[in-house]
Amino acid sequence: MLAALPRRPASYAQQVGRAGRRTGNAFLLTIPDRRRRDLYFLERPKDLIAGTIVPPGSYLSAVEILRRQYLAHLLDLAAAGRLVRADGIVLRPLPHKAPRLFGPSGYLTDLVELALDQGEELVKNRAIPAPHGCLERAAAGLPRPPAPAPRR
Structure with missing residues (x-):
């Protein structure tokens, strides 16, 4: 259950991606706020995950x-x-x-x-x-x- 919408598609995908790891089944509930941005995504949920999701970088020479x-x-x-x-x-x-x-x-x-x-x-x-x-x-x-x- 998410109490707010993450700012970026990658953050949302990462948070909801944790659900169902153990059994493969999951029910996701996201409770948006009353802000304009959250209401927009409530009406258009596919826009929240649209676009390219770039994995975080890692400095392998560290x-x-x-x-x-x-x-x-x-x-x-x-x-x-x-x-x-x-x-x-x-x-x-x-x-x-x-x-x-x-x-x-x-x-x-x-x-x-x-x-x-x-x-x-x-x-x-x-x-x-x-x-x-x-x-x-x-x-x-x-x-x-x-x-x-x-x-x-």
Whole structure:
């Protein structure tokens, strides 16, 4: 249910496009305001979605986007049970309690250590896909993992 009409056709398409994702069925109700613009579209609803809908742009060479994608993919691999620490223990999905995330023996410490130790291997083995459409200079801007410290 929408309590107002979005300003652009792309916004409307994006908002109503969420309906029915789970089952494929949806009932959409849009309640227009009394403004002239809203009343116009109430009489001519097809005009609201007429025209070209341009997808939002994305700056694929932004290093921060690549870092977020890398972290998200690591978490996906952990959720699937496909990340294994150097000691052979499978890194579990995110813990249910926040205190287990932090600290010297917390989940985030294990995840960061695994990402630094096995990053190149994960990319080489296609466990983490190379970014598509990424400019080379952006990939070069990502920090290289340091050589692993010798284990004691």
